[in-house]
Amino acid sequence: MTVCPCCGGKFEGNLLDGCALCGARAVGEPLARPEIELPAYGRGVLIGAIGVLLLLSFTLSTIIALFEQTQLTIGFWAVVSAAETAAWRLKWTVLPFSILALWGGWLLYASIRRERVRFAGHDLARCGLSACMLVIVMIATFIGLTVPERLRQRQRGFEAASQAQRYTMERALMEYRERYKTYPTSVKDLQDGLPDPYGSIATALSNIDPSTYQPRANLADASAGKGRRLRGAAIRRASTSSATDDTGNEKISFTNYEMKLPGPDKIPNTDDDWLLRDGVVIEPSKSAPQN
Template sequence: MTICPCCGFKFSGALSDGCKQCGARAVGEALPRPANELPSYGRALVLVVTGSLLVLVFTTQTIMAMAQRSSGSLERLFQFWQWIAAGETAAWRLKWISIPVLFLALWVGLKIYRSIRQEPARFCGVKQARRGLLASAMVGLLIALLIGITVPARLRQRQMAIDAGIQADWYTVERALFEYQARYKTYPADFNDLQKRIADPHGTLAKALANLDQSGYHPGADVAAVDTGQSRNLRGAVIRKASLTSTDDAAPQGLAFTTFELRLPGEDKILGTEDDWIGHEGVITRLKDVAKGGVGRSVSAGILNP
């Protein structure tokens, strides 16, 4: 079976007789294979270029991060930990691109390196290929190491950002509640009343209330009540304090709420779980800290129970 190099037609016979489809024919015998062949540098060059490019990209990103961190200060350029921090920044910037590329480069590089080792007569540059492969591996390990040592700090920063958002909602609602109390001498019975009577030109109050649950708001009041446990023959009446909330059906007409407690959902956005927050009398704290006896221990037991 002969294949024509011109048109690819397969036919039986010699090419010197001509192709049966296009008519092309061989003008002479094929050249003999040379007795000595020079080994190829091509595969080793691929590994060297790949490793060099990865090192160059990471170094460039580190220098750019250092330039941003130094802000014109020459002293920081000679501080070791500043360069480590710049490397961490560069590693996080390159993580989504460099990690897949590194895995691919290492996988292909290992196959190329093995082929060079298996056929030293055809391919040369084993040392250069090894150095290029090691450079690729070192960049990958360095990026993984720099990302790994910063994961705990970034998780703490993420949690701080979540806590700051919850506290921002609390302070926004608290400011509106205090404004309502200063204007009407009472706290609102519910959030609907708060939204109707407090101006919200920028929508910050509505946004904060959208993240809260109405059932977490508990206004209360201190009112005078007659102690029926004493004898009627006593002069006057013994006065004691009784705490009433907005859920009390027997609340007197025109009752003024003088205090409030607000429970905010935590990271899971579900009220009644362990990550909830408690706001009471200008103080906000985690529910689990209240249960341990920390700040906010004076919050009533009814609020602590979901």
């Protein structure tokens, strides 16, 4: 089967006799292949260039992170810290591209090895593959070094948020006490009785089980002369119109309270709940009942 270079037609025969479709004829026999053919460097250079570019991008990002530090110091740990920052910045760009470049470069390098006569640049290809692997290893290593510290920072963030919630509730109860000379009878009274322009109190109360708030009051027993402590729920159920009630129709002032606050898991009524009692924050291990 012969293909005519003029019309592209396919026919059986020799071009010296002319194309059967368009009549074009060859001017002579095809040129012989050269005795010496130079190998191509294109594939090897391509693999090497990609590896060098990836390595330069990581190095440049590390230098930029080094100069972005508050106090510029050229030292081992300063460079390590800058490399960690660069690794996190490049994890979604350079790292995936390095993996793809390593895979594609390995396929090209395999073709170079199969046809050593046609292709040259074996050393360049190996250097490019090594650079790709080096970038992948460095990014993965520096990210892995920072994972424990980032987990600790994340835990400290949870603890700070939980602590802010505890202090918000403590401040709100103190403000309510100063304004009304008593603690609120319920969580709803606390939310309705104080201004909350920034929504901090509402946010803190959204994670709290209202039933865990228990106000108490010390009432003097007129007959025995002894103090007795009543829970807020019991006081609210008591009848204020009874003729035998020692307190009459006077408004009861709550002087003590207890409230459970969610711990780091942000789930109320669990073992890690904190206890807020009369303005004192008690850790879960100390607030747990002793057997």
